[in-house]
Every structure is written in structure tokens, then in C-alpha cells.
Amino acid sequence: MKAIPVPLSVFDASDLLVNGGRFKQLFNNEQLEQLKTYVTDIERRAFGLTKGQFQKIVYDFAEMEGIQNSFNNDTKMAGEGLLSKFMSTNNLSLRTPEATSVGRLMCFNKTNVDHFFSVLKEIYLQNNYQAHQIYNFDESGFSTVPTKQPKVISPTGTKRVAKVVTAERGKNVTIVCGVSAIGTYVPPFFIFPRKRLRPEFLIGAPTGSNAIAHESDNHASHCSLEAIQCVTDFLYRY
Helix, strand or coil, rough: CCCCCCCHCCCCCCCCCCCCCCCCCCCCHHHHHHHHHHHHHHHCCCCCCCCHHHHHHHHHHHHHHHCCCCCCCCCCCCCCCHHHHHHHCCCCCCCCCCCCCCHHHHHHHHHHHHHHHHHHHHHHHHHHHCHHHHEEEEEEEEEEECCCCCCCCCCCCCCCCCCCCCCCCCCCCEEEEEEEEECEEEEEEEECCCCCCCCCCCCCCCCCEEEEECCCCCCCCCCCCHHHHHHHHHHHCC
């Protein structure tokens, strides 16, 4: 009897052995669907995940579900192989997003505003959120050099009046703050524009404050996963 080679492409993914070769399926179909739904939903709301953010979420998800894995415990991230397989299986790809302000994204027309609050209401009902669980977060940037100088006395007719400062052009430090619907505030989260964070940067900051170093500022929102994770850790502690 002669063996006839059959191309792998004629098989559906469900026809292949789950544990074939050295690979083993880590998540079941329901868990994979949960991950896919989360990724697509958050992208639809204009907060799409980067590769690193997704790998961290997968790691946390596996830990939460008590699934044994071989992920890197130092970086707390899933591997590149899982990311590649997940994206190809679910028809996902890496795209460069267009920087869009919230105002422009919503366009402030009735249709978009109604849709926004419809999605918000749906999320509230699905999760049964209470007032103490609802937080509003925003960010603001502060220059290390004063942007406005007080007036100084100088001779009339002087063309240019100088005032000594530490630097003519300062750097922008971003602060993320949040408060709940019942008035509970979360300590500030600082983002410093540098490679390494130094402990003395938080001297004098409100109790419970946290910070990270962010080497480059591309004007993207800093209400990021790191900031949200620090908030979550704070809420669990208190």
C-alpha cells in the first residue's frame, strides 16, 4: 500500500493533536476565547494592547487560573511563541495606532456620545459595579522649570530681562491621579522622563505614592497598565 503525502494546509486546526510533538496547549478553548474577547474589546475602545502588555496579561491570567506554565517569572511575561500563535489563530496583527485625542475620538456628536454611554452602561450591568468601585483617572504634566515667572524690577527701556533658573527648558513629569465615586482618592502615580528611577524622587510625595521611569515620552496616555496595577495593589492593601 502506497502512502500519499497530504499537505498540512488541508487540515483544520481542530483536527490536529493538542499535545502533538513537544508543544502542549496551555489554555482551554473557553480561556482562549476570554483572552480574545478582552483584546478585541479593549482595542475597540481605543486602548489597544502592545506586545509586552499582552504578554504580562497572559502571565497574570495563567497565575490567576492556577495553570502550570514555563513563563519567565523574572519579567512576569508570557513567551513570544504563545503571542505569535495566539495572533495567527485569532486573525490578529500588530498595527501602528494613530494618536487620537479622546475629544476627537468621540467627536462629541449625539450618535457617538450615546454609543459611549451605552457601552459604559453595559459594562456596569455586566459587572454590577458599586460606587466605591468606580474610579475616575486623569493625568497632568508638570515642568521641572517654572513656565511663568513673577515680574521683577528693571530699568525702563531694558529690552530683555533675565531671571536665573536651573535650566532654560525643563522636563515634563507626568502625574496620574484618581478618585472614586464616593470620594476615596488614590495616591499619585509619577512618571519621570528618564532611564532609571531613584528613591529620592518620591521624598515629600503623598503617602502611598508610586513612580516609574519612562525613557521617552511620545505623548501617549500615561493611564497605562503600570499605573492601573499600582492602583489595584493599593486598593487590595487598604
